[in-house]
Amino acid sequence: MTRSAAESTRTPFASLLARPASSAPLWLGRLRRDARKAFDDQGLPAPGNEDWRQTNVQPLATIPFEPAPASPGADLDGHPLADLAPIRVVMANGRFVPKLSRLDALSAGVRVECLARTLAEAPQTIEVHLGRVAAWERHPFAALNTALFDGGVVVEIAPGTTAAAVHILHLTTRVERPVAVFPRVLVLAGAGSKATVVESFVSIGPEVTLTSAVTEIVVDENAQLDHVKVQAESDAAWHVATIAGRVAKDGRLASHNVSWGARLARNDIGAVLDGEGASCHLYGLYLADGTRHVDNHTWLDHAKPHCPSWEMYKGILSGSGKAVFNGRIVVREGAQKTDAKQSNKNLILSDGGVVYTRPQLEIYANDVRCTHGATIGRLDEAALFYLRSRGIPARQARDLLLHAFADDVLGKIPHEGARAAVGRVLFARLARGLEA
């Protein structure tokens, strides 16, 4: 599937790639060079690329993206997604904005700092993790991020620590020309720790932007980490993100991925279950309304025996929205007693909505249980009639059923404030789309 840059694109991102990225310490310089080479080798995914078959990112080649300018941020008062957790780190156009951030409630044993600072002051603490969890060798956008990331955030939870939830708000501010940002987050959950990290992606303006994000999550033995991603970028935004986890023995990672923004959003989310008893939950909820395109490629790599995984992705489509779900499960040789469950359910509320759903199982062990199922359907007419026959108006009956559908995913978001805010904004958005 490799192809030269020249073959697949017209030198995309030329002005981004021309800008030198920080290359100290030495290992980072090497990492960036390798990643740059990986991007050049892969190029922008072409229509023939199996992993990108339903998702066309070729138009990106024609947009003259520039690096995002520094920004003081924006007025966040009253923004419905500004306060999703007690701790808040605001990154505006990829750069840390101290005056909008709130770090005073940070628990003892929790480090939240700029990646640049960690790289300057204690690079050895992240050397074995940064760029080692996400498979940028096989993902052009993850490679691009690795080559070019500027700002970023490190969240480290010390062993045995139970931490207050941390919210990283990735903000794209008003810009005059198309800009690209490359947010990078590294989460290190120490042995026996317990924490929640929320990342939200918000645009302030309606301009054309590209967010190419990478989040790497390392869950140590017996640690529990919940990662929540909320993607609410503008309707003109392009959003491509990789979230990659590695879970050690008896560790638990839960990913909650809620998406309703951007003209095109692509997520590659998954984890390696890298020790016995490690577990992973992947929850996803996507709204594809209007002409939106949402692509979730998930993966679970069962590398060790006795690991369970649960995956539930749900989609609501209206207008001529398009959704892609690809759920890859790999069970390595020797990963006996793997128990993997995958489910993808889609609700289509319009005649124009389209869903492509595909499970992709690769099993190299013989004593395993893997189940998968996908459904695409409309709202249950019998249920609607039942609710209406009790006096509940048609629109309220519909909303009740939609809430129930979404709640299997939203209800799992561990931080109540985040859960409530995300639900409110999502359903307001959904209602607007349906009544338009």
Place this chain on the structure above:
Amino acid sequence: MLEIRNLHASVGGNEILKGVDLTVAPGEVHAIMGPNGSGKSTLAQVLAGRESYEVTDGTVTFEGHDLLDLDPEDRARAGVFLAFQYPVEIPGVSNVYFLRAALNAVRKQRGQDELDPIDFLAYVREKLKVVDMDESFLQRSVNEGFSGGEKKRNEIFQMAVLDPKLAILDETDSGLDIDALKIVAGGVNAMRAKDRAIVVVTHYQRLLEYIVPDRVHVLADGRIVRSGDKSLALELEKKGYAWLEAGVAR
């Protein structure tokens, strides 16, 4: 209260109701009996406003209003209640949330204030007793995983909560053992009132031993072919439906 005149209804192009006439006055309990396929459930669903049934002729007047002109929710708010033969499971919607939404929609129509969760809970606790249901029932998803008997009790419970003027019970006895039947019948009897009418749709006479009707009608091939008092039900029990159907077939 309810006036049905020459009601014709089809589903998928097949005419099921072929001219039903029925008058029900407040305070009365009517039983509609008939063999399978005679149109009993169609009649119940048409009265509740199921859109997949097409009314092709006739009128239905409820308290002077054209019932057929109303959406299902407006019929409910006007005081019509259908206890479903097959109550629908709605995963993810709790009984208590569902019922409060329903009751408040009905109350709004009646010009009453909406009940807050606390007042609502006090109100429904009383109603739970009517059908001998445990409070844990309220937190479960609507009908999800309910046994047949629990589903039917839930219907009667909803009826008690919504306090309708006209209740139509569609095969409420089907699938019930004798104990559950007694509970359900007890719930219905507790709801009998001089300003409320109840229409019991049933295949068997058994339920009518517990809910004693004022009038019994026999529906066959989409028409009411005979009406009488409760003794008609006993006669049917002895003779079956064949003697009436034979008359219809001509």
